[in-house]
Amino acid sequence: MVEQPLPPVERVRPGLWSIPVPIPNNPLRYVLVYAFETDKGPYLVDAGWNTDDAFGVLCQGLTHAGFDIANVQGVLVTHIHPDHYGLAGRIRESSGAWVALHPADAALVHDRYEEPDDLLDRVATMLRRVGAPEAELESLQRSAMPVLPFVVTTHPDVLLEDGDKPEVPGWDLVAIWTPGHTAGHLCFYERNMRLMLSGDHVLPRITPNISVHPQAPSNPLADYLASLEKVGEYETEEVLPAHEHRFVGLSARVAELRAHHEQRFVEVTDAIADGAVTAWDIASQMQWSRPWERINGFMRRAAVGEALAHVRVLEERGLVQAVEGEPVRWELVKKS
Numbered sequence: 001m002v003e004q005p006l007p008p009v010e011r012v013r014p015g016l017w018s019i020p021v022p023i024p025n026n027p028l029r030y031v032l033v034y035a036f037e038t039d040k041g042p043y044l045v046d047a048g049w050n051t052d053d054a055f056g057v058l059c060q061g062l063t064h065a066g067f068d069i070a071n072v073q074g075v076l077v078t079h080i081h082p083d084h085y086g087l088a089g090r091i092r093e094s095s096g097a098w099v100a101l102h103p104a105d106a107a108l109v110h111d112r113y114e115e116p117d118d119l120l121d122r123v124a125t126m127l128r129r130v131g132a133p134e135a136e137l138e139s140l141q142r143s144a145m146p147v148l149p150f151v152v153t154t155h156p157d158v159l160l161e162d163g164d165k166p167e168v169p170g171w172d173l174v175a176i177w178t179p180g181h182t183a184g185h186l187c188f189y190e191r192n193m194r195l196m197l198s199g200d201h202v203l204p205r206i207t208p209n210i211s212v213h214p215q216a217p218s219n220p221l222a223d224y225l226a227s228l229e230k231v232g233e234y235e236t237e238e239v240l241p242a243h244e245h246r247f248v249g250l251s252a253r254v255a256e257l258r259a260h261h262e263q264r265f266v267e268v269t270d271a272i273a274d275g276a277v278t279a280w281d282i283a284s285q286m287q288w289s290r291p292w293e294r295i296n297g298f299m300r301r302a303a304v305g306e307a308l309a310h311v312r313v314l315e316e317r318g319l320v321q322a323v324e325g326e327p328v329r330w331e332l333v334k335k336s
C-alpha cells in the first residue's frame with residue numbers, strides 16, 4: 001500500500017492553524033492539531049501520538065506556521081486517546097505548557113496508562129460477560145496494550161469542566177463536555193469565529209467508536225446522543241474535527257449521525273430476533289466496514305463494545321432485557 005502524503009499545514013483563519021500529525025499504522029493516518037496564535041505564544045488543541053516522527057512533524061508544522069515548540073503555552077486535549085493525548089507530556093517537557101483535560105478523562109489516566117493490571121482484569125470479566133469465545137479471551141484482553149508506548153504518562157495541570165473558558169488570550173473559547181466517545185470528551189467552541197473544534201465527537205465521514213468497556217460510563221451511547229444534541233445547538237460556521245477534514249454543516253452531520261445509530265438499533269433488534277443472544281453474537285451479525293471474520297484484536301473488542309452500547313440504549317427504551325449470568329443473554333421485551 002502506498003502511503004498517501006499528509007494534508008498540508010493550513011491557515012484555517014487568521015491566527016489559527018491546522019497541523020496534521022501522523023499516526024503510525026492506523027487507517028486514520030493523522031490527527032489534526034490546531035494552533036491558536038496569541039501574544040504569549042501558541043496554544044494547541046490536541047497533541048498527537050508519542051513517536052519521534054509525530055513529534056518531529058508537529059515541530060516542523062509549528063515552525064511553518066511561524067511558531068516554536070518551546071513557546072507553546074497550553075495544550076487543550078479533547079480526550080484521553082493516545083492519538084490526542086500521547087504527545088501532551090512531551091510538549092510540556094519542551095515548552096513548560098500546561099496540559100488540560102476533562103476530569104472524567106483525567107481520572108482514567110492512572111489505570112489505563114500507569115498500572116493497567118486492574119483494568120486488564122476488568123476487561124477479562126467483561127469479555128466473559130459479553131460471551132467472547134474462551135479461545136479468544138487472552139489475546140483480546142491484551143489487545144490494547146501495544147498502544148502504551150505511544151503515550152507519555154502525564155497528568156493534566158488544568159481540569160476543564162463543561163462551560164469553562166480555557167485561558168487562551170484574545171480568543172473566546174469555551175469547553176463543551178461531550179461524553180460518549182470517552183467519558184470526558186471535550187469539544188471547544190470559538191465564539192467570535194463560530195468555529196466548533198469537535199475532536200472525535202463529530203467527524204465528517206466516519207462515525208466515532210462508542211462502546212461499553214470497563215472505563216466507560218454505563219450507557220455511553222445515551223450520553224453520546226445527548227452530547228450530539230448539545231453541540232448541534234451551537235451556531236457554527238465551520239467544524240474543525242481531529243481527523244479527516246474540516247467541514248461546513250454541523251447540524252446536518254448531527255442528524256446523519258443520529259440516523260446512523262437509529263439504523264444500528266434496528267440491526268441489533270433484528271439480530272436478537274434472529275437468535276443472537278450475547279453481545280458477541282449480536283456484534284457478529286451486524287454490518288461492519290469489513291466481514292466479521294476479518295475484524296481482529298482490538299477492533300473486535302471495540303465492535304462488541306459498540307454492539308453492547310446499542311443494546312444498553314434499547315434496554316433503557318424498554319425494548320430489550322438482560323438475563324443475568326455469564327454470559328449475559330439478551331432478549332426482546334414481548335409487547336403485551
Ligand SMILES: [Zn+2]
Pocket residue numbers: 079081181200
Ligand atoms: Zn478517540
Ligand SMILES: [Zn+2]
Pocket residue numbers: 031081083084200242243
Ligand atoms: Zn482520534
